[in-house]
Amino acid sequence: VLLAADVAEPVVATVLDELRRASARWGGTVVVADGSTPATGHDVVLAVASHAATPGSGSAREAHASTAPYAPVLRALLGGALTVDAGAPLQDGMFAVGRQDGVAVVVAAPGAALLYGMHALVRHGERAFEGPDELLWDLPVQDVRMLDHWDNVDVHDVMGQVERGYSGGSIFYDAGQLRDDLSRARAYARLLGSVGINAVGLNNVNVHRTEARLLTDRLGDVVRLAEVFRPHGIRVYLSVSFAAPMTIGGLPSSDPIDPEVQAWWAARAADVYAAVPDFGGFVVKADSEGRPGPFAYGRDHADGANLLARALAPYGGTVFWRAFVYDHTQDWRDRSTDRARAAYDHFAPLDGRFDDNVVLQVKYGPMDFQVREPVSPVIAAMPRTRLAVELQVTQEYTGQQQHAVWLGPQWSEILAFGFHGEGSRTVAEIAAGLPGRGTDPRPFPAAGLVAVSNVGDDEFWTGHPLAQANLYTFARLAWDPSADVRAVLDEWIGLTFPGPEPGGGTEPVVRETLHAVLDESWRTYEAYTSPLGVGFMVRPGHHYGPDVDGYEYTPWGTYHFADRDGIGVDRTRATGTGYTSQYPAPWRDVYEDLATVPDELLLFFHHVPYGHVLRDGTTVIQHVYDTHFAGAARTEELAKAWTDVEGRVPDALFARVAERLAEQVRSAHEWRDQLTTYFRRKSGVPDARGRTIY
């Protein structure tokens, strides 16, 4: 293997280390080109092309997977000239993999791209060494490919150390300190780098007392974590508290227009960048669920975000400002307040007011990471704002890594949602800053995708070993949101379960069983939990398991309004909260009208009688019965299917998955029985099929 790149670069050093590990295991030698090394006689060549980059230009994105303009670059490389002017824009993360003059080749833009290209070569496997001369160019569609950790340094209240974490403690912190042994974190960074993640938030968005000090006297912890992530092309970010100038700075106020407050943040930014020159920036949850924010001073979210953005700007840092803002102290008796409306009402009027280094981080739906929600209308409403879409890899509302729920199909559906109807500009294109199609081709400013991570210090990293598929799928969709998601799962299966023979591949029965368990698992979970987009119905606080009325009379704004006649939330303009008006056409009308609203979102948008007939001819109440019986029965089939792989996957992994599937079966039956019984009692309508309801 010939490596033609500057090994003083941390990411190139990582590539060299990977190549050496591989050759120690599989044979061969690694040669680092020094200018005099002949560029011939190698089986594999990895090289960084120097170039005249034009970051942000659309042309290289359009060159995605095309070969033509770059073949001469590589010829020149292989001809011995190791620096080449590509004469065409190479972008961040861009690389080509393939064959040239009979040699397996990776050629990459400077930065982390060489690492991405090397891992692409690994995914190509034997194919990289056969076939015609051809280079396939690839580059990430999303600039931001970020994982947020909701990790606390200390253990806090009932939520434990990792808020909504289902995989044990934090891999970063233990007993109130950064871990001495960061080998887990190192392995994690290596994993994330291999799938193109380029940013990590190091602490919970709910910033508690100890964690606030990561910005001050605990900055040394950030330095050490940055050292862990840097070699894998990943920048680190800190969640900060808007009240920090008061709580840790001792100032009388945190008002964004107060010069003392501005100076305080500028000084903190200077400190951080002196210690971590490639620090990414801040993540901020403000005026949300009790966190402090600019509202206390009569300022808005643009004032708040720009305060921090201006502190970071001299160093190239970015503020990720979360749009998850709503009234969590609402009176359930007040039918006019609608939590779903809140983010749009707060943020859409601020479009154009955010500085260029602010990214507005918007949850994919208007509520909170439910198994089914419409796509947030905020995403289409702010064409002059950089906007990142936030997903939840940790399965807070989707089985908490006790249930096997692969979220790939949900994310894929969200990312492909066309805001102006079929074939129009998608969620993924807005986040990526790609030009739109149809009525309005102007690109939004680019940002990307963010998700809440699901790892912990658990033996299998993610509690449920199969939840690793969600982490992998998120990263691959951030790279290419239009990827065939089932193929992504298949790729994960192949890499995770390589089979007993070296190079022999995954055993067919293992591959088939994993597909059987995971392919439809999101829809199965939806079937036995809250129906037709109504959401929640979970136990308050921890959010695991069913409790239909658990949130019905609480201040949280998450209601289903079931009575003896019907169920659902009227969000129409005609008679409800008017939420449908936040969508552009055609969705504002599609959702408004009972005749056109998609069934799976029916109860999100409308309050209907139990006898309302769905498109398949079933009534709403019969749908609730049928899906809950079918969904729970399906979990039994999955548990049975898993027994086929006993002895073919590691025993401990087999046992852990079997144990979790047993819990999923139990929990799905609990959901089935509570939901069917609740609605049987409430509606008085019996199950047409006469099944047991309590």
Ligand code: GCU
């Ligand atoms: C949910 C979740 C909280 C989290 C919040 C957020 O409400 O239950 O634990 O803090 O989302 O995204 O900020």
